Amino acid sequence: MKIVPLLLVVMLWQAASMSGLLPAAVLPSFFAVVVALLSLVKSGQIFPHTAASFLRAGTGLLIGTVCGTAVGLAMARFRPVQRAVEPILLSIYPVPKPALIPLFMVWLGIGDLSKITVIALSCLVPVMVSAFNGARSVDEILLWSARARGTTEYRLWWRVVLPAALPQVATGVRAAIAIALIVMVSSEFISAEHGLGYLIFTYGGVGADNAMMAVVLYLTAIGFLIDRAYVAGLRRLMAWHAFAH
Amino acid sequence: MSCALYLRLQNVGMRFGEGVVALDSLDLSIAEREFVTIVGPSGCGKSTLLYLVGGFLKPTAGILTLRGNPIVGPGADRGIVFQRYSLFPWLTVRRNISYGLEELGVPRIERDRIVAEHVRLVHLEGFEDRYPRELSGGMQQRVALAQTLVCQPDILLMDEPFGALDAQTRRILQDELRRIWLRDTKTVLFVTHDVEEAVALGTRIVVMSTRPGRVKEVIRREFDVSDGEDFEANPQFSALKLRIWHSVKKEVEAVRR
Numbered sequence: 001m002k003i004v005p006l007l008l009v010v011m012l013w014q015a016a017s018m019s020g021l022l023p024a025a026v027l028p029s030f031f032a033v034v035v036a037l038l039s040l041v042k043s044g045q046i047f048p049h050t051a052a053s054f055l056r057a058g059t060g061l062l063i064g065t066v067c068g069t070a071v072g073l074a075m076a077r078f079r080p081v082q083r084a085v086e087p088i089l090l091s092i093y094p095v096p097k098p099a100l101i102p103l104f105m106v107w108l109g110i111g112d113l114s115k116i117t118v119i120a121l122s123c124l125v126p127v128m129v130s131a132f133n134g135a136r137s138v139d140e141i142l143l144w145s146a147r148a149r150g151t152t153e154y155r156l157w158w159r160v161v162l163p164a165a166l167p168q169v170a171t172g173v174r175a176a177i178a179i180a181l182i183v184m185v186s187s188e189f190i191s192a193e194h195g196l197g198y199l200i201f202t203y204g205g206v207g208a209d210n211a212m213m214a215v216v217l218y219l220t221a222i223g224f225l226i227d228r229a230y231v232a233g234l235r236r237l238m239a240w241h242a243f244a245h
Numbered sequence: 246m247s248c249a250l251y252l253r254l255q256n257v258g259m260r261f262g263e264g265v266v267a268l269d270s271l272d273l274s275i276a277e278r279e280f281v282t283i284v285g286p287s288g289c290g291k292s293t294l295l296y297l298v299g300g301f302l303k304p305t306a307g308i309l310t311l312r313g314n315p316i317v318g319p320g321a322d323r324g325i326v327f328q329r330y331s332l333f334p335w336l337t338v339r340r341n342i343s344y345g346l347e348e349l350g351v352p353r354i355e356r357d358r359i360v361a362e363h364v365r366l367v368h369l370e371g372f373e374d375r376y377p378r379e380l381s382g383g384m385q386q387r388v389a390l391a392q393t394l395v396c397q398p399d400i401l402l403m404d405e406p407f408g409a410l411d412a413q414t415r416r417i418l419q420d421e422l423r424r425i426w427l428r429d430t431k432t433v434l435f436v437t438h439d440v441e442e443a444v445a446l447g448t449r450i451v452v453m454s455t456r457p458g459r460v461k462e463v464i465r466r467e468f469d470v471s472d473g474e475d476f477e478a479n480p481q482f483s484a485l486k487l488r489i490w491h492s493v494k495k496e497v498e499a500v501r502r
Contacts, residue, residue: 144301145331147319149345149396159348163335240335240376 028210037214046218052194056112057184060119061176068124068176069169072131073161076138089128097122097179098186105191115187122183123176130172134165167241170234177230181223251277251312251432252298252400258306258457259293267293269457270307280426280433282447284440284489286497290458291436295402298434299325311400321345324398326389326406332377338388339364339373345396363391367421383414390418394425400432408437419445420472440490444482445470450489455496462492 010030016022017029024032040046075082101118108114138161146160147153188197196219203212234243252275259268267290275281283291296302297309300319309316311323325331332341340347342363346356364370367387377385386406393401403422407415423446426433437443443450447466454461468481476482 139330141327141331142333144296144299144319145325145327145333146344147301148299148321148323148325149392150321150348155348160333163333166335238335240378242378 024209028213032210033213033217036210037218040211040214040218046196046199046215049194049196049199050218050222052192053184053188053196056115056187056195057119057180060116060183061123061173061180063116063120064123064176064180065127065169065173067120068127068172069131071124072128072169073135073157073165075128075132076135076165077157077161089125092121093125093129097183101187101190110191115184115192118187119180119183122179126175126179127169127172130168130175131165134168135161137168138164167238167243170238170243174227174230177226178223181219185219251275251279252434253310254294254298254307255309256307257294257297257304257309259290259297259302260305266457268297268304269459271459273451273460273463275432275434277432278430280423280435280446280448281451282435282437282443282449283451283453284437284443284493285453285458285461286455286493287438289453289455289496291453292404294453294458295325295404295434295436298400299323299402321349321396322399323402324393324396324400325402325404326386326393328405329382329385329409331389332385332392334377337374337376338369338380341377341388342391342395344392349396359395363395366394366425367391381414383410383418386410386418387421390422390425398431400434401426403433403435405437406435407442408439415442422446423470424472440486440493441476444486444489445476450485452489452492453496455499461496464489 013022013027014030017024017027017032022029028036071081071085075085097118100121101114104114104118108117142160142164143156146156151159184195185197185200188195189201192198196215199215200212200219203209203215231243252273254271254273257268257271258266260266271294273294283294285291293302297304298311298316300316300323333344336344339360343356343360346359351359360373364373367390369384369387369391372380372384377388380388389406407418410418419442422433425431433446435443435446444466450464450466452461452464453459464485466485468479470476470482474482476486
């Protein structure tokens with residue numbers, strides 16, 4: 001049933017194209033886009049670009065998640081860390097991270113390194129914030145309970161703070177996944193020889209609108225599937241927690 | 246019954262920040278194998294007292310000793326059961342109960358045996374693989390009790406453990422706790438605001454004064470209470486309950502004035 005509104009939009013899109021209300025120069029018809037996508041898939045042309053893009057996004061996401069979790073937890077439990085990191089975090093929080101891409105290209109070159117760095121930095125922020133909030137809201141009773149059952153101060157991290165913060169970290173990572181895809185495409189617009197963002201930009205530049213929209217549709221579908229798979233995976237792995245949709 | 250002095254609180258004071266005095270020059274001695282209940286008006290610092298014994302808080306005055314050794318921090322020799330939300334939500338019933346054993350480094354096979362024994366003790370057979378959020382409040386408290394008992398603490402600290410339960414479940418768990426205490430004759434320090442519960446469980450009942458909390462009076466229960474007993478039908482029980490109720494009520498009224 002959830003698919004009905006989606007189908008409606010697609011049908012409206014197709015109807016508008018067929019009736020001439022929506023000229024192909026403005027937006028190709030849905031069918032034309034699907035046909036273009038099928039040929040991109042059939043020729044296998046799209047797959048090396050997919051691999052290049054997701055390698056960047058995945059690596060950046062992983063680095064951002066690990067660092068963000070570590071720093072977020074440390075901030076929540078140690079005042080000096082919080083005092084040192086919070087002003088920096090608050091100042092980079094509102095920066096549109098793609099704006100930093102040219103700078104990182106000057107520093108780290110135009111290859112994968114600069115792209116991965118920007119993606120990691122973009123993912124770091126939401127994960128850090130959620131890890132901080134998650135660890136800060138750990139119930140004191142749980143910490144006491146663990147201490148009274150022989151857990152040392154040091155082991156509390158592993159046995160209580162991290163698992164208690166995990167549902168919130170996971171929610172932050174979900175936001176980070178979407179951000180990773182955005183920054184991935186943005187960075188590939190600016191300079192790349194491979195990647196889905198590069199494909200979109202190139203097809204757009206030569207007026208191959210059908211193919212351009214095909215890549216957009218492809219990216220949308222993959223992004224959607226990743227998000228659903230992630231949420232489904234969380235529900236299984238963290239069956240103990242009641243997650244929101 | 247052994248009367249060796251076991252837990253001693255001497256001149257204990259606790260203030261939070263400026264002004265709020267939770268406890269003031271409190272003295273209390275507890276012998277080994279006693280079941281001591283503490284009643285008092287809400288906010289009298291009875292939970293604070295328990296947290297001090299647990300080592301979670303440090304007193305701002307006075308000294309607490311267990312077997313003559315000063316209490317400096319939390320430890321597995323003092324097992325605590327909180328009112329609620331003390332189970333680890335990410336662990337199953339089985340893992341929650343085995344938590345303390347894992348921390349002690351008890352081997353897997355030994356752990357499984359002890360956990361199975363305690364699952365039976367608190368009647369949770371069949372729920373070993375559930376998560377806390379799937380259990381009722383009463384079952385969660387059974388898990389918390391088992392989680393504490395596996396550590397074989399010298400003293401059980403209980404902070405209104407049955408306070409959030411319905412009357413029926415509370416009564417059943419009270420009887421179970423009394424049975425466990427009689428069987429293992431552990432020392433128990435049990436905080437409650439329920440006078441009937443205090444009399445039903447405690448061999449000595451401590452009444453605390455309103456804030457700043459002090460020991461107002463200590464009453465020894467001179468008769469035995471048995472499982473499933475009709476308290477109303479026991480004149481000794483009713484008389485003691487009434488006496489303590491008046492003592493607590495005076496403190497409650499002192500706050501209102």
